[in-house]
Amino acid sequence: MLTASSASDHPAPLPASDYALPAGATPLAHWGVISLNGPDAASFIHNQLTNDFLLLDAQHARLAAYCSAKGRMQASFIGLHGQPEQLLLVCSRDLLAATLKRLSMFVLRAKVKLHDASGEYALWGLMGTACIALEKHAPWAAAQVDGAHVIALYPAQETKRQLWIGAADSAPPYGHKNSAADWALGEVLSGIATISAPVFEAFVPQMLNYESVGGVNFKKGCYPGQEVVARSQFRGTLKRRAFILRTLEAWPQGASPVLAAGQELFSARDAEQSCGTVVQSAYAPDGRWLCIASLQTQAAESGVLHAGEPHGPALQLLPLPYPLLEDI
Secondary structure (H helix, E strand, O other), rough: OOOOOOOOOOOOOOOOOOOOOOOEEEOOOEEEEEEOOOHHHHHHHHHHEEEOOOOOOOOOOOEEEOOOOOOOOEEEEEEOOOOEEEEEEEEEEHHHHHHHHHOOOOOOOOOOOEEEEEHHHHEEEEEHHOOOOOOOOOOEEEEOOOOOEEEEEOOEEEEEEEEEEOOOOOOOOOOOOHHHHHHHHHHHHHOOOOOOOHOOOOOOOOHHHHHHHHOOOOOOOOOOOOOHHHHHHOOOOOOOEEEEEOOOOOOOOOOOOOOOOOOEEEEEEEOOOOOOEEEEEEEEOOOOOOEEEEEHHHHHHHHEEEEOOOOEEEEHHHHHHOOOOOOO
C-alpha cells in the first residue's frame, strides 16, 4: 500500500497498464434512452446539441453535449440512428426526465415527438473479447448486428469497449456478465466523462476534453451556449481540462467512497480554494479509487492533489489515453 507520505512534490505520472479489465458484458442500468421520432428529428436535435446530427449516418454515432445558454453542460449523449426518421439519445438516467422536459419545450412546430424510451431498450456495455466484430473499429463507429445497435467506444487502455443497444425483450449479448464496478473502471480509464446530476451545469465541454474526442463540431450552426463554447476554444480562455487521477493509498472494499462525482479537489500548493471537481469515479481491484476530474491545468502540473479537503486523501495523475487537439 502506498501512503500520502511516500509521494514527492512532483510525482511522475503512474502507468495505468496494471489494470486488467475483464472481458464480458455489463447491464447499464444507470443509462437511459430518449427517442426522437419524425421527419424533423435530425434537424431539431442538430440545433440543440454541440455536434452535427444532420450529417449523421447509420454507420456512426455521435458524442454530444446539451448546454445552457452560458455553455454549461446540462447533459451528455451518445446519439445514433434507430429506425428511419428516429434518433436515439443515450444519457445518464438521473438527468433524463429533466432533459427530456427541457428539450420538449423547444419542439414548437418541428415535426418530431420525444419520449423516454428507456423501457423499450436494453443497454449493455461490452469489453474485451465480448466485443462484437465490426467492419469499423474507430470510436463512434456504429453497426446493426442481429437486430441490435453496436457502437465502438474509446478503449480503456488496450481493452476494447462497445455500447450494445437492443430491444428490451431481446436476448442479452454473449459473454461473461461483468459487474457495474468493472464497467465503471473502464469508463474512467477511457477518459470519456458522462454528465450526471452531481455535476449538472459544472463544465463547458472543453473542460471535459469533448472537443478532442469527437464531442463538439465547431463548423455547425448555432445551438444553446454555442458562443461561449466557441469563445473558450478560439480565444484561449480555457484553463481547465479533464484528467484521470487515482488515490495513492488503497482502501478496503465496501468502505465509503473516497472519490465521488461533484467532490472538490485541492492542490497541495493552494489550500484556500478548490482546483477541480470529480466528474465520475470507480473502485479498482488494487483497492485504489480512480476518477475523471476537471482540473485547473496549473494545478495538474503542480504536484500532489487532495480529495475533499486540502489535507484529504492524496491523488496522483495518470496519463490521458488520447491526445488533446491543439488545432480544430
